[in-house]
Amino acid sequence: MTRRAVIKGVGSALPKRRVDNAELAAQVDTTDEWIVERTGIRARYIAGEGETTATLATDACRKALSHAGLQASDIDLIVLATATPDQTFPSSATKVQALLGIGDAIAFDVHAVCTGFLYALSVADAMVRAGNANRALVIGAETFSRILDWEDRTTCVLFGDGAGAVVLEAQDGGERGILATRLHADGRHNEMLYVDGGPSTTGTVGKLRMKGREVFRHAVVNLADVLGEVLTAAGLTVADVDWVVPHQANARIIDATARKLGLSPERVVLTVDRHANTSAASVPLALDVAVQDGRIKPGDCVVLEAMGGGFTWGAAAVRF
CATH class of the missing domain: 3.40.47.10 (Thiolase/Chalcone synthase)
Structure with missing residues (x-):
């Protein structure tokens, strides 16, 4: 079992x-x-x-x-x-x-x-x-x-x-639960999104630095790819997905990724307008909003996905 x-x-x-x-x-x-x-x-x-x-x-x-x-x-x-x-x-x-x-x-x-x-x-x-x-x-x-x-x-x-x-x-047993996860990282892109400090280098906390245009380009490609990967791993197709809960970094990245996959915007949870980019908090924060307002219901197939500095990116397919 x-x-x-x-x-x-x-x-x-x-x-x-x-x-x-x-x-x-x-x-x-x-x-x-x-x-x-x-x-x-x-x-x-x-x-x-x-x-x-x-x-x-x-x-x-x-x-x-x-x-x-x-x-x-x-x-x-x-x-x-x-x-x-x-x-x-x-x-x-x-x-x-x-x-x-x-x-x-x-x-x-x-x-x-x-x-x-x-x-x-x-x-x-x-x-x-x-x-x-x-x-x-x-x-x-x-x-x-x-x-x-x-x-x-x-x-x-x-x-x-x-x-x-x-x-x-x-x-x-049962059909509910985390069905599949897929994770990636590529450290060659450090200089595109990073903090210019740390205990072992400057001895300071540092400040965030980002090359926004380059991050945007990588994000759309990587997020679309990993979403496809995790659906294949879970034995699902885009048509099986009830909701996508993406990392809330930029509404344009979210829209571009949805278009690349042929996803209807009505199936994508968007909270970046009210919370901005909360980094690691953004996916569970958006998930909570969609569960509490009744959009995500028991039995729904939900895909979570995100990309961040490193670069790192990943996705999870979940049956609620």
Whole structure:
């Protein structure tokens, strides 16, 4: 009998402060029209004092546990995807573990930038399938506002902070669960999207740098390819897909990828307009929005996909 990891609950969390394009335009040489035309973004949330990657992640986990009807003590694995941890070490996953009051569990971070949640989901899925865990929290959480150059209008308008989480539970038999995952990386493209600092190089946190046009071109090709790969691995076709939940980086990338695959825009979840790019948090955050508003229902076939710095990219096919 096949053992699968089933998504039992979803949750998300955003900082208190919402910053729309008009407010940003008062601080940076930009306009609402310029941002919307190029990205589709209308607002983002910025973490304030006392709000960190771990606190946002913990809030998202509490909501996901409530949605699943479980207690924190039921969890034996925590995998947190982030590029903006609270500390260099220990992992932010262990901070979430402590904040949730979990005395003993496997807990660690995964770092694959915007693809981080897909990497974390794949790792947790493998551990559940192998019998190393029965119930897992898989989280994407970021405070990208703290690594932005607020004088660079080409990057600071694109990102926001937030967290999303899912609860996985082992299930023997049935059609539900994570059907297939596919992951990739190509480190030759480091200079296209990176942070210019780190403990081993500059001894500083650094700021985000990006060559937007090149990233756009690679994203459309890579995302379309990996979505096709994961559908083949799961024995599905595009016609079988009820919903695609893509990384929320840029509305134009999402639209171009959908067109390349022949996907109807009505089957693609879009939240980048209200949350901006929240890196590893964007896929679970968008997933939570679509589950909570009733679009994604039990039995639906959902494909999650993302691409980020590295380059990294990946996808997962899930039966809800």
